[in-house]
Amino acid sequence: MPINKIAPLIGRGKSKVNDTASTETVEAGCRLITVSRIASLMQEMGYRGKVVIGEEWSWVESATNGTKFNIYGFSEAMSDPESEARSIQFAGGWGGLSSYDARRFLMVCNRFNHDWRYAKASVATDHDRYSLSVKLDHHCPNGLTNEEFFVVADMYVRLIEDMAKRTMSVVGDTFSALIDRHKEATGLMWGANADPDQALAMYLENARAGYAGSMISLGDYYENGIDSAQSARVAAHFYTRAAERGQPSAYYGLARILAKDAQDEDIILEAAKFALLACRDLPDGQNRHGAEMLRDQLLDKLSNDAQDTAIKLAGTWLPLTVEGGPIDAEPVLDYGRPPSSSTLN
Numbered sequence: 346m347p348i349n350k351i352a353p354l355i356g357r358g359k360s361k362v363n364d365t366a367s368t369e370t371v372e373a374g375c376r377l378i379t380v381s382r383i384a385s386l387m388q389e390m391g392y393r394g395k396v397v398i399g400e401e402w403s404w405v406e407s408a409t410n411g412t413k414f415n416i417y418g419f420s421e422a423m424s425d426p427e428s429e430a431r432s433i434q435f436a437g438g439w440g441g442l443s444s445y446d447a448r449r450f451l452m453v454c455n456r457f458n459h460d461w462r463y464a465k466a467s468v469a470t471d472h473d474r475y476s477l478s479v480k481l482d483h484h485c486p487n488g489l490t491n492e493e494f495f496v497v498a499d500m501y502v503r504l505i506e507d508m509a510k511r512t513m514s515v516v517g518d519t520f521s522a523l524i525d526r527h528k529e530a531t532g533l534m535w536g537a538n539a540d541p542d543q544a545l546a547m548y549l550e551n552a553r554a555g556y557a558g559s560m561i562s563l564g565d566y567y568e569n570g571i572d573s574a575q576s577a578r579v580a581a582h583f584y585t586r587a588a589e590r591g592q593p594s595a596y597y598g599l600a601r602i603l604a605k606d607a608q609d610e611d612i613i614l615e616a617a618k619f620a621l622l623a624c625r626d627l628p629d630g631q632n633r634h635g636a637e638m639l640r641d642q643l644l645d646k647l648s649n650d651a652q653d654t655a656i657k658l659a660g661t662w663l664p665l666t667v668e669g670g671p672i673d674a675e676p677v678l679d680y681g682r683p684p685s686s687s688t689l690n
Contacts, residue, residue, distance in 0.1 A: 378429070379420075383405045399424065403425065409506065412505055432485060436479075438476055438477045447475040461507075464504050477512070527551055530559065558592075584598035600620035603615055604620075614655050617644055618662070621640055621655060
């Protein structure tokens with residue numbers, strides 16, 4: 346939906362008018378919004394529109410391309426589907442995110458919010474549950490015509506679909522194809538019918554397409570001198586590119602490279618930062634244990650102030666980009682408590 350169609354609607358009703366205006370002052374063709382009317386309008390658009398009534402509020406359930414979302418009407422009696430709403434909110438998203446995925450998708454949300462200034466994408470946590478949500482608020486104290494509602498609803502559908510594409514896309518290739526090629530390259534590198542030259546070529550092809558898993562394999566390849574001249578410089582290059590994509594194995598690789606024979610405190614501090622990141626993000630196992638030992642060794646070499654700096658740098662680290670991938674199609678729509686926002690973003 347072109348921005349010039351939605352923008353006037355987003356600003357609609359924000360001028361200072363008498364809040365007690367009766368229905369007689371509603372513009373021609375406008376009708377006051379209720380949850381029941383929202384459900385009917387969604388059905389008229391060809392989408393699911395089911396009214397759900399809870400103890401404290403009511404809402405409409407709908408979906409697009411398998412992704413569920415809710416529509417709330419904020420009124421004085423939110424549990425009444427016939428209560429007149431002064432604003433509405435579309436809210437949906439995906440659950441099942443790991444803590445690592447949640448951090449990766451923060452960058453996706455930032456870029457999404459920059460592109461769509463009147464929408465809000467965010468990553469939320471509830472204890473050990475992580476979810477990615479997309480919300481669109483629309484202020485409509487004087488009601489909406491059917492056509493105006495259709496424009497807003499269509500925009501939200503496009504926003505949800507855009508976010509789904511952002512999370513699943515890798516420039517120049519599909520995520521599943523990159524994974525398959527990486528697995529094939531790993532088989533050629535270590536399998537019974539090994540062909541390291543072909544494996545290296547496939548890793549490089551994947552790396553050029555932006556796949557961090559292959560970048561990490563290239564880092565290992567050059568760090569350890571596997572069928573090649575050993576090169577810490579080249580290994581650091583590939584680990585850095587993967588670290589920019591938020592990969593914990595790359596953090597550990599960079600920490601190892603930087604820590605080797607390091608004497609300068611700035612280099613030790615940088616190595617400690619990446620060791621801290623690796624300890625934070627790596628799953629339990631041998632690599633995590635190795636990262637923890639390296640972290641402790643590096644921090645012991647630093648002054649107290651430098652230790653604090655390393656911890657601060659690790660805490661504020663954000664990757665430059667994230668690697669696309671499928672996320673759980675089942676949404677996190679918490680029906681146990683009211684929507685998180687009853688006001689405009």
